[in-house]
Amino acid sequence: MSTKMIFINLPVEDLNRSKAFYEAVGWKVNADFTDENAACIVVDDNICLMLLTKTFFTTFSQRPIADTVAATAAAYALALASADEVDVLTDAAVAAGATEEHCPDKRAQEAEVGMHGRTFIDPDGHQWEPFYMAYQAA
Known part of the structure; x- marks a missing residue:
């Protein structure tokens, strides 16, 4: 078993829409690390996405959130x-x-x-x- 994991923190506009999207592609929500601000999406045993509302994401960095729709x-x-x-x-x-x-x-x-x-x-x-x-x- 690998001791390394990667958590990719992604800012999202609509947390429920994003959770539903990733569940539709076959990945699972880890309810233990999910609330109204964030959702943990398990890709596999060593890869997780942390979907963060944009407001919550701003508490992780002082830099602006990239406009991923435009670029x-x-x-x-x-x-x-x-x-x-x-x-x-x-x-x-x-x-x-x-x-x-x-x-x-x-x-x-x-x-x-x-x-x-x-x-x-x-x-x-x-x-x-x-x-x-x-x-x-x-």
């Missing part, structure tokens, strides 16, 4: 076990309200090294890049 603040790449898992996750995200971003040049570069990836933007503008890499081809 990309970060891209969250998530390695998955198969190309099918990439497609299932992305299709579920789009069905739950995400927007898929098509990047033909990036996809061509990925194909050259044996990768399959897609990109979706969640309802708060956070960019997700699930991918599968055939390591033997890399």
Whole structure:
């Protein structure tokens, strides 16, 4: 068992909408770390998202919150076990309200090294890049 975990803190406009979105893509809410200000979304045993209302998020930093609807603040790449898992996750995200971003040049570069990836933007503008890499081809 790994002793390291990552918690990605994401500011969200509507906490209930964001919880519903991430549940729709198959991730679980950890009720022990969820209240009216924040929700813990369990991606797997070592990765969690902390969805924070924008008001609560401002207590973590004096810097302004990035406008992720207008600009990309970060891209969250998530390695998955198969190309099918990439497609299932992305299709579920789009069905739950995400927007898929098509990047033909990036996809061509990925194909050259044996990768399959897609990109979706969640309802708060956070960019997700699930991918599968055939390591033997890399």
